[in-house]
Amino acid sequence: MPNRYFTTPIYYVNDKPHIGHAYTSLSVDILKRYYNCLDQNCFFLTGTDEHGQKVEKAASDASIDPQKFTDSVSQNFRDMSSLLNLSNDDFIRTTEKRHKKSVQSLWEILEKNDDIYLSKYSGWYSVRDEAFVADNEIEEKEGRKFNSFGSELTWVEEESYFFRLSKWQDKLIQFYDDNPDFIVPKSRSNEVRKFVESGLKDLSVSRTTFNWGIKVPTNDKHIVYVWLDALTNYISALGFPDTANDNYKKYWPGIHVVGKDIIRFHAVFWPAFLMAAELEPPKQIVAHGWWTNEGQKISKSTGNVIDPHELIESYGLDEVRYFLFREVPFGNDGDFSRESIKNRINGELANNFGNLIQRVLSFIVKNLDQKIELTDNNFKFNTFVDILEMEKSLNNHISDYKFDEYLKEIFVFLNSLNNYVDKQAPWALKKTNPDLMKEVLANICICIIRLTQYLHPFMPHKTIKILALFNLDESFKSFSKIEEILNMKSLKINQPEPLFQKIE
Numbered sequence: 001m002p003n004r005y006f007t008t009p010i011y012y013v014n015d016k017p018h019i020g021h022a023y024t025s026l027s028v029d030i031l032k033r034y035y036n037c038l039d040q041n042c043f044f045l046t047g048t049d050e051h052g053q054k055v056e057k058a059a060s061d062a063s064i065d066p067q068k069f070t071d072s073v074s075q076n077f078r079d080m081s082s083l084l085n086l087s088n089d090d091f092i093r094t095t096e097k098r099h100k101k102s103v104q105s106l107w108e109i110l111e112k113n114d115d116i117y118l119s120k121y122s123g124w125y126s127v128r129d130e131a132f133v134a135d136n137e138i139e140e141k142e143g144r145k146f147n148s149f150g151s152e153l154t155w156v157e158e159e160s161y162f163f164r165l166s167k168w169q170d171k172l173i174q175f176y177d178d179n180p181d182f183i184v185p186k187s188r189s190n191e192v193r194k195f196v197e198s199g200l201k202d203l204s205v206s207r208t209t210f211n212w213g214i215k216v217p218t219n220d221k222h223i224v225y226v227w228l229d230a231l232t233n234y235i236s237a238l239g240f241p242d243t244a245n246d247n248y249k250k251y252w253p254g255i256h257v258v259g260k261d262i263i264r265f266h267a268v269f270w271p272a273f274l275m276a277a278e279l280e281p282p283k284q285i286v287a288h289g290w291w292t293n294e295g296q297k298i299s300k301s302t303g304n305v306i307d308p309h310e311l312i313e314s315y316g317l318d319e320v321r322y323f324l325f326r327e328v329p330f331g332n333d334g335d336f337s338r339e340s341i342k343n344r345i346n347g348e349l350a351n352n353f354g355n356l357i358q359r360v361l362s363f364i365v366k367n368l369d370q371k372i373e374l375t376d377n378n379f380k381f382n383t384f385v386d387i388l389e390m391e392k393s394l395n396n397h398i399s400d401y402k403f404d405e406y407l408k409e410i411f412v413f414l415n416s417l418n419n420y421v422d423k424q425a426p427w428a429l430k431k432t433n434p435d436l437m438k439e440v441l442a443n444i445c446i447c448i449i450r451l452t453q454y455l456h457p458f459m460p461h462k463t464i465k466i467l468a469l470f471n472l473d474e475s476f477k478s479f480s481k482i483e484e485i486l487n488m489k490s491l492k493i494n495q496p497e498p499l500f501q502k503i504e
């Protein structure tokens with residue numbers, strides 16, 4: 001059985017969590033829950049990125065000591081994890097001891113392998129992205145300089161250690177060739193490749209003009225560049241430098257889910273650092289698109305940041321999860337609009353899914369004394385057989401990160417089940433053919449149970465409630481449990497309450 005390791009980026013603590021951070025974290029939560037439903041082992045890591053010039057400035061603007069500042073803002077991200085009920089196994093902070101030890105050990109290996117040397121940096125720097133910017137990537141507006149994300153640049157000139165990134169250019173290309181699925185989606189992969197092929201320059205990996213960071217172990221005038229520091233979190237959490245420990249052996253290399261803004265750091269710098277340290281590069285970098293709010297870029301300055309608390313209060317957690325992953329293909333940009341979330345909740349969740357359960361189960365409670373008998377006929381029911389066969393395709397959608405396709409496919413079956421109910425009309429069969437009525441209702445129930453299992457990774461709370469309506473406990477979320485259900489002679493049904501509230 002494969003062990004899987006999925007990570008989110010570790011988020012900067014200069015800002016409050018918003019829908020973009022929630023989106024990445026929820027996607028990893030879905031992956032973990034999905035593989036758990038297949039009875040596979042998964043490790044899910046998230047955390048906060050607490051060093052660097054940007055965070056130091058945010059702390060000084062708030063007149064707070066950086067450690068106190070990061071303690072309080074990191075808590076916002078842990079609160080987000082609770083709010084979203086994330087299934088993460090660990091939450092790492094780059095100010096933790098275990099992480100400092102890991103970064104300093106990695107540095108020592110890189111220096112020992114002669115992949116780091118001392119020189120001088122002079123050039124443009126984006127504090128917002130904590131990134132050095134090459135001359136050909138600079139845009140000028142009204143005498144000021146910006147990078148391609150629109151972040152203003154500052155001039156930096158200081159003594160600096162450099163990582164020999166140029167030395168790894170050919171090896172990176174070879175690595176991309178050997179691992180064609182390393183970067184998902186393909187379009188991003190081509191972008192990264194072109195960047196590497198255009199020639200890599202050595203990378204400045206230390207700073208001396210501010211203090212908030214991890215000290216270079218061999219020269220305490222320098223602090224480690226925040227991206228070398230941050231990327232290392234993925235192995236710190238597995239116990240690096242102790243590569244012989246169980247978690248490291250079980251889970252590395254991992255899969256990093258990130259927004260498209262930070263692919264270069266993950267798909268170029270990170271594998272190069274690891275190769276240079278003679279460690280295995282990550283298994284895959286999955287880059288998703290960018291959310292806008294009602295057509296506008298989300299930013300603190302425009303004041304249109306979507307607060308996950310507010311969103312969940314208005315629509316419900318499972319409804320938000322469903323919307324985010326059904327609305328937009330994972331690699332594409334998406335626009336959040338109140339109209340679209342309303343349409344999805346009312347049309348798909350309330351009218352289609354919720355209503356199916358409500359009318360079928362209420363009918364059983366009322367007319368069959370809360371009980372359905374299961375027979376072999378139910379398991380031969382063609383829709384049920386087709387649903388069982390969908391598993392392979394769903395599995396492919398998850399491996400390809402096509403969450404929208406996964407949900408779309410399930411909802412096609414929910415539609416056809418609603419049509420089946422209308423056509424068979426159990427309320428009419430009650431008088432004309434009660435045996436057929438029972439068979440029809442049992443057919444629908446086993447299909448609902450199977451689809452509920454498949455929907456569990458996306459709507460973990462509602463689906464557990466639905467299973468409880470069939471008197472099935474949480475353990476029945478596991479796909480393999482269908483066998484046990486098939487061996488049951490009957491199911492007791494509880495009276496359902498409306499599952500999804502319609503939005504006015």
Ligand code: ME8
Pocket residue numbers: 008009010011012013019020021023024049230231232233257258259260261262289290291292298
């Ligand atoms: O970049 N749409 O942290 P960060 C979609 N600390 N996703 C969004 C988004 C949006 N509008 N806004 C943010 C950093 N994200 C570094 C990472 S990792 C070793 C270090 C998500 O707080 C998306 O995942 O700026 C993006 O990559 C991440 O938040 C950036 O978070």
